[in-house]
Each structure stands twice: as structure tokens, then as C-alpha cells.
Amino acid sequence: MDPHFHRLSEIPLPLSFSSTYAGSSSSSGSNHDDPWMDPRIWRKLPTRILDRIIAFLPPPAFFRSRCVCRRWNGLLFTNSFLQLFLDIFPHRRHWFLFCKADTQNLIDDNNNNRAEGYLFDPYELVWYRLPFPLVPPSGFSPAASSGGLVCWISDNPAPKTLLLSNPLSGTLNQLPPTLTSRYQPSIGFTVTPTSIDVTLAGDDLINNALAVKNSTAERFRVDGTGCFLPTWQITSPLPRLCNFESAGRMVHINGRLYNMSYHPFNIATYDVETASWWDIQPPMKRFLKCPSVVESGTGKLLLVAAIEKRSLIVPKSLRVWSLQEGTTWVEIERMPQLLYDRFGEEMESCGNGFHCVGHGEFIVFMIPGSSRHLGVLFNMNTKLWKCMPPCPFVGMGDLSRGFAYEPRLATPVTSLLNYQFPAAPFPA
Amino acid sequence: MSTSTDNNASITQESGPSAAVQDIQKKIVVRTADGEVFNLKEEVAMEIDIIKTFFQEDSISYETVMPLPNVEGWEMVKVIEYCTKHVELKHKVDGYKERKAFQALFVQNLSTKSLLALTNTANYLEVKYLLDFLCQAVSEQIKNKDVDYVRELFGVENDFNDEEYEQVKAEAPWAHENLNNDLH
Numbered sequence: 001m002d003p004h005f006h007r008l009s010e011i012p013l014p015l016s017f018s019s020t021y022a023g024s025s026s027s028s029g030s031n032h033d034d035p036w037m038d039p040r041i042w043r044k045l046p047t048r049i050l051d052r053i054i055a056f057l058p059p060p061a062f063f064r065s066r067c068v069c070r071r072w073n074g075l076l077f078t079n080s081f082l083q084l085f086l087d088i089f090p091h092r093r094h095w096f097l098f099c100k101a102d103t104q105n106l107i108d109d110n111n112n113n114r115a116e117g118y119l120f121d122p123y124e125l126v127w128y129r130l131p132f133p134l135v136p137p138s139g140f141s142p143a144a145s146s147g148g149l150v151c152w153i154s155d156n157p158a159p160k161t162l163l164l165s166n167p168l169s170g171t172l173n174q175l176p177p178t179l180t181s182r183y184q185p186s187i188g189f190t191v192t193p194t195s196i197d198v199t200l201a202g203d204d205l206i207n208n209a210l211a212v213k214n215s216t217a218e219r220f221r222v223d224g225t226g227c228f229l230p231t232w233q234i235t236s237p238l239p240r241l242c243n244f245e246s247a248g249r250m251v252h253i254n255g256r257l258y259n260m261s262y263h264p265f266n267i268a269t270y271d272v273e274t275a276s277w278w279d280i281q282p283p284m285k286r287f288l289k290c291p292s293v294v295e296s297g298t299g300k301l302l303l304v305a306a307i308e309k310r311s312l313i314v315p316k317s318l319r320v321w322s323l324q325e326g327t328t329w330v331e332i333e334r335m336p337q338l339l340y341d342r343f344g345e346e347m348e349s350c351g352n353g354f355h356c357v358g359h360g361e362f363i364v365f366m367i368p369g370s371s372r373h374l375g376v377l378f379n380m381n382t383k384l385w386k387c388m389p390p391c392p393f394v395g396m397g398d399l400s401r402g403f404a405y406e407p408r409l410a411t412p413v414t415s416l417l418n419y420q421f422p423a424a425p426f427p428a
Numbered sequence: 429m430s431t432s433t434d435n436n437a438s439i440t441q442e443s444g445p446s447a448a449v450q451d452i453q454k455k456i457v458v459r460t461a462d463g464e465v466f467n468l469k470e471e472v473a474m475e476i477d478i479i480k481t482f483f484q485e486d487s488i489s490y491e492t493v494m495p496l497p498n499v500e501g502w503e504m505v506k507v508i509e510y511c512t513k514h515v516e517l518k519h520k521v522d523g524y525k526e527r528k529a530f531q532a533l534f535v536q537n538l539s540t541k542s543l544l545a546l547t548n549t550a551n552y553l554e555v556k557y558l559l560d561f562l563c564q565a566v567s568e569q570i571k572n573k574d575v576d577y578v579r580e581l582f583g584v585e586n587d588f589n590d591e592e593y594e595q596v597k598a599e600a601p602w603a604h605e606n607l608n609n610d611l612h
Contacts, residue, residue, distance in 0.1 A: 049547060049551050056568075057570075057571055060603040066600070068586070069579070069586055070587050070588065381525075
């Protein structure tokens with residue numbers, strides 16, 4: 001039997017509703033009069049319910065809870081616990097992950113060479129330093145994140161090798177090399193519990209690697225249906241006048257990828273299934289500065305940009321638009337003027353514009369190259385703009401553009417890759 | 429008691445006596461462990477799977493008072509409160525803020541011990557969304573607590589020796605770094 005199909009049956013599927021409910025009592029018992037040890041309470045709390053509570057812990061608390069006892073320590077490797085964790089999957093955490101902008105400089109405090117990222121929890125406003133086990137400290141750069149996996153892409157201008165890493169479970173999987181040699185292609189990366197879908201666009205090396213041109217897009221997909229071969233396919237030529245930034249991030253919404261194109265500003269839109277491209281005009285095109293497309297929890301594409309209207313006496317501002325009905329933009333938010341006065345001023349003095357990344361209800365704004373800690377967090381649900389606490393590990397101005405990262409203890413979908421491309425440590 | 433024709437007349441009048449309207453809505457009666465009796469509106473009662481199964485699937489008459497020997501009166505009050513709100517919000521298009529505000533108030537005066545008892549009850553009564561909410565609420569309360577607190581709360585014994593404990597801690601040093609948060 002094809003080992004591929006055998007593997008598929010190992011992917012834990014969400015439990016059916018009835019199995020959520022545990023039977024009665026856990027077995028641990030003791031009878032002292034300690035007020036915490038009310039026998040009626042904890043003696044009745046079934047193990048499965050306790051595990052459910054643990055599964056809801058945010059990642060740092062979960063990893064601390066592993067120190068409680070041996071059983072809790074082992075939960076991370078227990079199928080029934082991981083199934084429970086996947087069962088509560090709809091409970092999303094909209095965190096962010098940043099790396100150092102200069103990825104050559106990956107020597108940490110102990111003079112160890114290792115790949116690491118900086119995790120930001122926008123709910124608690126806390127930073128964590130997160131190592132990436134197995135990812136080689138050089139030769140690869142972080143490119144995208146989805147469904148708990150972080151995608152690293154090889155730096156060499158050659159056929160690209162992609163590594164998918166889950167920093168919490170410590171797994172690493174490798175994709176086959178791309179068909180085309182590329183320099184710094186734009187990437188669209190979408191991971192669901194049952195599929196991995198990657199599209200690379202542009203930066204094709206042509207003329208024996210002497211020139212770079214935006215020629216083609218290619219796609220890799222694995223899912224449980226068996227409709228896709230686990231190899232790259234060139235899917236389409238790129239539109240003639242597209243001009244993507246290096247290592248651009250394509251935003252995925254409902255089967256479409258959106259990528260910012262420059263000179264002139266345009267949003268290149270790609271329908272993955274039909275492999276067709278078209279353009280969407282941004283609003284206020286002539287006055288935009290540093291536009292970027294951003295995903296959001298609303299399911300609509302957002303455009304974030306600064307407005308600099310030099311010809312009119314209109315205050316400079318930072319605005320957020322939402323794409324309605326495919327072509328109409330509606331302005332939904334503006335950074336409060338006082339905040340933008342500071343932000344815009346720092347932006348001018350650093351001269352590198354600003355970075356922006358969205359995840360769920362949050363949008364993060366940062367100024368690359370800035371020595372002041374001006375990171376801004378916007379919550380679309382509460383409409384609050386906050387200053388982010390500075391990253392204790394690296395200056396905010398030295399951080400790369402962030403990724404929308406969802407911490408997940410397990411990403412069983414990677415088993416779809418195992419049978420052909422076993423996870424092996426990449427030779428350093 | 430009003431006859432059925434009287435009830436129909438109440439429906440068509442614009443301002444009928446509220447008691448008559450309540451007669452039309454079916455009520456389900458349960459009795460908790462401490463002898464308290466609760467009248468639930470049918471739509472709320474059907475949110476509680478154990479009740480739904482008892483009356484609908486086993487076709488027991490609504491006249492029967494269902495015993496809930498594992499549930500305390502105060503717990504039933506809370507469960508009814510949550511399910512009633514849940515049913516109310518089902519019909520609203522954008523109830524996000526309202527739900528969040530309600531949830532915050534719901535757990536506000538509950539000790540962790542009471543939360544645990546309520547969680548157990550939600551499991552017994554089989555109300556999945558309430559169970560999930562309560563498990564999440566408990567995990568929120570304990571997420572920044574130290575290891576000893578958690579052990580005491582759940583009655584778990586530490587079966588690590590010092591060396592093993594340090595080893596487990598060292599596997600995820602990033603989780604134990606507390607440079608700018610309030611771990612205690």
C-alpha cells in the first residue's frame with residue numbers, strides 16, 4: 001500500500017462532539033484539610049478536562065506547565081492531548097514574529113550560531129525570544145508564516161529550497177527545490193490543518209543568471225486529496241509591468257493572493273485556482289507613501305499607507321483602507337494625529353518608510369533603522385492605538401518586517417511532506 | 429387555567445397579560461442536588477445537551493421534573509445565565525463586544541475554585557461552548573502563576589527530582605525568561 005495514504009490516516013482529525021465529555025473522577029487523591037484540596041472539587045475534575053484547560057494555555061505558559069509533573073511534561077507528545085489541542089483550534093492567537101533584519105548577524109549572547117526569532121504577544125504586550133531548532137543559522141532567511149509554520153527560504157540565487165519550521169514542536173520539513181532559479185521572489189504561503197500551499201512569484205534569473213526579471217509564478221501544494229503532485233509547477237507568466245519588492249509578502253484571502261507592485265503603485269491580484277493575474281488600483285494613488293497590503297481578521301484586504309499631500313494644506317496622515325466588493329476602497333481608520341506627528345517625524349529622519357503587518361484584529365507598525373522604540377499596535381476591535389513595549393532582545397529598528405504568526409503546539413499537516421522528503425537536519 | 433382558545437386570543441391581542449404568554453412557552457423543570465427547583469425556558473433548556481437528550485430523545489414528558497444530582501443550585505443559576513445570553517446573541521448580527529463584556533462580568537466574582545466547580549458542571553451537563561469558555565477562563569487565571577500554585581490547585585504531585593526539573597525547564601528557556609512581564 002502506498003505509504004503516503006497510511007500516513008494520512010495518522011493525521012489527527014478534530015474529535016467528534018460527544019467525545020469531549022470525560023467520564024468521572026481522576027485518580028489522584030489525598031485527604032488533608034488544605035483549603036485548595038476540597039475533595040468535592042478536584043477529585044471530580046476529570047483528567048480530560050484538566051488537559052483541556054492546559055491546552056488553552058498560551059505557549060509560554062504551556063511550556064512552563066510542563067515543569068509541573070511528568071504527566072504534564074509528556075502531554076506535548078501524547079496523541080490524545082494533541083487531538084484535544086487541535087479540537088480547540090478555532091481559538092486563534094494572533095501573535096507576531098520578527099527576526100533580525102540583518103540575518104547574517106545571528107550570533108546570540110552566548111556566541112552560539114543559531115536562528116532565532118522574537119515573538120510578540122499583542123494581548124499581553126510581551127516579547128519572547130524563540131529559537132528555531134534545526135534551521136541553519138546562515139544561508140536561509142525567514143520568508144512567511146501561516147498555520148503555526150514558519151517558512152525559511154534559501155538565499156542563493158538558484159532553485160530555491162524552502163524549509164518549514166514549527167519552533168514550538170521543534171519540527172523541520174523541507175520542500176523539493178523550485179523549478180526556476182530565483183533571486184528574492186515574492187511568496188504566498190497558506191497552511192491549513194489539511195493543506196500546504198506555496199506560491200513563489202517573480203525574480204526569475206534569466207540569461208544564465210546574469211539578470212533578474214519578473215517572469216513566472218510557480219506553485220507547490222500538498223493536501224489529502226491526491227489531486228496535486230508534491231512538486232513545483234510553473235503556473236503562469238507574470239503581468240508585464242509588475243514590479244514587486246524583494247522578498248515580497250503576498251497576502252492570501254479566499255483563494256486569492258495580493259501583492260503590492262511599485263512604480264506605479266498597483267495591487268497585483270492572483271487567483272490561485274485559475275492562475276490569472278489582474279490589477280487593482282489603490283486609492284489616492286498619487287499621494288501614497290509606503291503602501292502595503294495587509295491581511296485582517298475581517299476577511300477583507302486592507303491597504304495601509306501614509307498620505308503626503310504636498311499640494312494641499314492637508315495634514316499628513318497614516319490611513320487604513322478596506323477593499324469592498326473586489327474594487328472599491330473604503331477608508332476605515334486613521335492613526336491619531338498626535339501619534340502620527342511623532343511617528344511620521346521619525347519616519348522622515350530614518351528615511352526608510354515604515355513596516356506594517358496585520359494579524360486578526362491587530363496591525364503592527366514599525367520604523368526600520370530607527371534607534372527610538374516607536375512600535376505602534378492597533379486593535380481593530382477596540383479601535384485603540386498603543387505604543388508597543390520595546391523588544392528587550394534587539395532594538396526595534398533592527399527588526400525585520402514582522403510575520404503574522406499563530407503559535408501552534410503541533411502541525412500534523414507536515415506529515416503530508418514526510419514520505420518523500422523526510423525531515424533531516426540540513427547540513428550546516 | 430386558560431383553555432387553548434383563550435391562549436390563542438392572547439396571542440392576537442397587542443397587549444395580553446404576560447402570564448398567559450408564558451403559559452404558551454414550554455417550561456422544563458429541573459431539580460439540583462440541594463433541592464432547588466428551576467423552571468427553564470425550552471429554548472434555553474435545549475442548549476444543555478443532557479437535558480435535551482432526556483426530554484427529546486428519550487421522549488419523556490415535559491411534566492417530569494428532571495433530577496440533576498451532580499449540580500448545585502448556584503451552578504445552575506450560572507449555567508442558565510450563560511445559556512440564556514448565548515441564545516439571545518445567536519439572533520444578533522454583531523454581538524462581539526456584547527459577548528466579551530458579558531463574559532468578563534460572568535467570571536468577575538468567581539474564585540478559581542468556583543470556576544473549576546462550574547467547569548466540572550458544564551462538562552456533566554454537556555454544554556460545549558460553556559465548557560470551552562470556562563476552560564479558557566481557568567487557563568487565563570493560572571497562566572502567570574508559578575508551578576507550586578498550579579500543583580496545589582489541581583492536587584498534582586511533583587514527581588520530578590531537581591535534576592529532571594531543571595532539564596525540563598532548560599528545554600524551553602524562552603518561556604521562563606521574564607524580562608518584562610509579571611510572572612510570579
